[in-house]
Amino acid sequence: MPDRDDPTDVFPMSTVVQRTSSRLPSISTTIVWCLALGSLGVLVAYTLQPGPWRWADLVAIDGLTALTWCGVTLLSGIVHSYSRRYLDGDRGIERFFGCALAFTAAVMLLVAADHLVLFNIAWLLMGLTMAELIGHVRGWRQAREARSIARRTFLGSSALLALAFGVIWSNTGTVSIGEIGRIAGDLGRASGLLVTASLLGAALIQSALIPFHGWLLSSMTAPTPASALMHAGFVNAGGLLFARFYPLFAGEAIAASAVVALGALSAIGGKLLKSVRPDVKSQLGCSTVGQMGFMVMQAGLGFVAAAVTHLILHGFYKAYLFLSSGERVEQTVPFEEDSAATGAGPRVTAVLLAAVGGAFFLFLTGKPFGLNGGAVLALLVALAMYRATREIAGRIELAGLLRYAVAPAIFLAAIGTYAGIYLGVAGLMNFEPIEIGIGGLSTGYGLLVGLFAATYLLVETESYKFSDRLYVKLLNSSTPDRKTILTSKEDYRDC
Numbered sequence: 001m002p003d004r005d006d007p008t009d010v011f012p013m014s015t016v017v018q019r020t021s022s023r024l025p026s027i028s029t030t031i032v033w034c035l036a037l038g039s040l041g042v043l044v045a046y047t048l049q050p051g052p053w054r055w056a057d058l059v060a061i062d063g064l065t066a067l068t069w070c071g072v073t074l075l076s077g078i079v080h081s082y083s084r085r086y087l088d089g090d091r092g093i094e095r096f097f098g099c100a101l102a103f104t105a106a107v108m109l110l111v112a113a114d115h116l117v118l119f120n121i122a123w124l125l126m127g128l129t130m131a132e133l134i135g136h137v138r139g140w141r142q143a144r145e146a147r148s149i150a151r152r153t154f155l156g157s158s159a160l161l162a163l164a165f166g167v168i169w170s171n172t173g174t175v176s177i178g179e180i181g182r183i184a185g186d187l188g189r190a191s192g193l194l195v196t197a198s199l200l201g202a203a204l205i206q207s208a209l210i211p212f213h214g215w216l217l218s219s220m221t222a223p224t225p226a227s228a229l230m231h232a233g234f235v236n237a238g239g240l241l242f243a244r245f246y247p248l249f250a251g252e253a254i255a256a257s258a259v260v261a262l263g264a265l266s267a268i269g270g271k272l273l274k275s276v277r278p279d280v281k282s283q284l285g286c287s288t289v290g291q292m293g294f295m296v297m298q299a300g301l302g303f304v305a306a307a308v309t310h311l312i313l314h315g316f317y318k319a320y321l322f323l324s325s326g327e328r329v330e331q332t333v334p335f336e337e338d339s340a341a342t343g344a345g346p347r348v349t350a351v352l353l354a355a356v357g358g359a360f361f362l363f364l365t366g367k368p369f370g371l372n373g374g375a376v377l378a379l380l381v382a383l384a385m386y387r388a389t390r391e392i393a394g395r396i397e398l399a400g401l402l403r404y405a406v407a408p409a410i411f412l413a414a415i416g417t418y419a420g421i422y423l424g425v426a427g428l429m430n431f432e433p434i435e436i437g438i439g440g441l442s443t444g445y446g447l448l449v450g451l452f453a454a455t456y457l458l459v460e461t462e463s464y465k466f467s468d469r470l471y472v473k474l475l476n477s478s479t480p481d482r483k484t485i486l487t488s489k490e491d492y493r494d495c
Contacts, residue, residue, distance in 0.1 A: 039069035060114035063428035127154025164198035196255035207238030232319035242299035259300030266293030
């Protein structure tokens with residue numbers, strides 16, 4: 001029950017009667033946009049004179065750094081500008097902008113760090129500042145509880161990262177991330193598995209993959225701009241971790257297989273969890289779980305450039321969805337399930353679109369047709385873009401038949417955009433996909449990817465909705481921690 005002595009426990013804005021006079025929001029926004037312009041300059045300079053550029057064995061600027069800096073600062077600038085009006089009058093506006101600026105700086109430091117200790121510090125700072133943003137509304141005990149859950153979770157992630165780095169240093173004597181590829185074979189079997197397991201755990205926690213998605217679904221107390229930063233930037237840290245340390249996973253088939261399997265579980269699970277959530281922000285949260293699953297699958301299969309491309313596109317798209325989430329709130333009534341929606345037609349359409357999209361991606365990227373790693377990548381891209389196409393088409397107010405005509409155009413445009421950015425990212429990062437464990441598409445990976453594709457397409461047809469037992473399990477799995485739920489009727493006072 002709310003604290004009766006705190007009149008702002010339920011309505012924390014009730015005492016605010018004047019606009020914000022602080023200059024910090026303006027200063028912070030200006031700094032972030034200046035960082036965005038500077039990052040763009042770094043990207044252009046790096047394109048003209050490729051690095052990496054190193055400084056004092058602590059920082060190294062390479063293609064991934066320059067690209068991530070541009071994406072992070074641009075997204076942060078948009079969120080800062082949006083927040084100046086959104087939070088105008090909020091008593092904690094200075095704290096919010098201070099944390100948002102610190103979060104942006106921590107991410108920039110993370111992707112530039114070439115020292116294991118510096119990387120770990122940036123990872124920890126990123127988690128702590130995000131926890132503060134999640135619990136921004138001090139008057140809600142639910143927000144305080146969500147902040148506590150997030151802080152404990154992120155501290156655990158940082159501890160796993162510290163364990164992995166400690167094992168690397170004790171076995172090889174190196175603290176340079178740039179040397180990871182060279183020393184990957186010096187860890188030994190047991191140490192190598194411990195390091196990859198710890199890194200995998202840290203990445204899964206930060207990216208909120210199943211079964212570590214609870215903190216993300218319990219973070220809905222965060223203001224919408226904070227949610228945009230979280231889903232568009234913070235959860236991408238797992239992908240950045242894989243990108244920096246992929247040589248370690250390349251040498252461990254067990255770890256790589258676990259990455260692929262857990263990514264597939266989240267890609268399907270996120271879609272299922274989303275289907276039972278009634279509110280917009282929770283649906284977007286479950287969607288993030290699914291999209292991070294696709295990203296992790298790509299990283300586990302060795303398509304690091306594709307994983308980075310996925311992070312970029314997902315970041316901007318999810319920021320847009322959160323910042324525009326208010327217009328998606330609507331009142332609906334229960335309706336009779338249309339049996340035609342779960343018939344053979346949608347299933348056949350999904351398969352055909354996925355096949356056409358995959359072939360189009362192979363054509364645009366110049367990869368050979370056939371049962372190989374490129375075909376697997378094309379399939380993952382097609383499925384991810386098919387899902388995004390359904391979301392976009394659902395937002396377009398068109399007649400039924402016209403919407404079906406527009407959907408293929410949106411789908412092929414999304415595939416084309418993905419392919420173009422993928423080629424740019426691969427060139428900037430200056431390496432080809434290493435295709436962990438695939439080669440000529442081994443039987444094990446082929447069966448795993450085939451099972452995933454079949455299951456995912458089955459889920460897209462929504463045939464599972466006929467199972468009441470599955471619905472209950474999904475509802476329980478997608479329910480936030482009860483202490484963080486804001487809409488419990490017992491929390492409202494009689495007026």
